[in-house]
Amino acid sequence: MTTRVKDGTKCFRCNKQGCRKEKGFFIDTFFEGSHLSCKEIFQLAYFWSQNLTAQEFLQFQMKRNDGTVISTRTIVDWKQFLRDICVEHLARNPVMLGGPGTIVEIDETVISRRKYNRAWYN
The missing domain is CATH 1.10.10 (Arc Repressor Mutant, subunit A)
Incomplete structure (x- = not known):
């Protein structure tokens, strides 16, 4: 296969005499579309x-x-x-944390804010 520019975009082209298929660089990748x-x-x-x-x-x-x-x-x-x-x-x-003979400590995290001067029912 060789590379060539077609309509301003690069693509691969098969050089076999009976084939001559072309496929863009980004086909079947997350770049496509x-x-x-x-x-x-x-x-x-x-x-x-x-x-x-x-x-x-x-x-x-x-x-x-x-x-x-x-x-x-x-x-x-x-x-x-x-x-x-x-x-x-x-x-x-x-990914395994710790392992045999290793102690892993897990701490709790609060991901919220206190609502000062607000009633609990608001």
């Missing part, structure tokens, strides 16, 4: 991996060459997609 470029997806994944969670900062960093900004909704969708990939990986490859 995305309106973002490969570079933008990798940038977003990098910023997400660096734990840059401020939406405005992500949008500032994700400006395109023509000056447009990737929408907030698109960034939120891709961040969720990246989290889903991590969840799937950890589900397939569980």
Whole structure:
């Protein structure tokens, strides 16, 4: 197979005389169907991996060459997609905490706020 550019996008092309089939680079990958470029997806994944969670900062960093900004909704969708990939990986490859002769202490965490000056029935 060789690579070639067809209609502005790169694809693979079979060189067998009877075949000559073509297949795009992103077919059967999570890049398929995305309106973002490969570079933008990798940038977003990098910023997400660096734990840059401020939406405005992500949008500032994700400006395109023509000056447009990737929408907030698109960034939120891709961040969720990246989290889903991590969840799937950890589900397939569980990590064991502790082991024989090792004590693992688990502490409770409260993830809520107190409602000061409010009745319990509000």
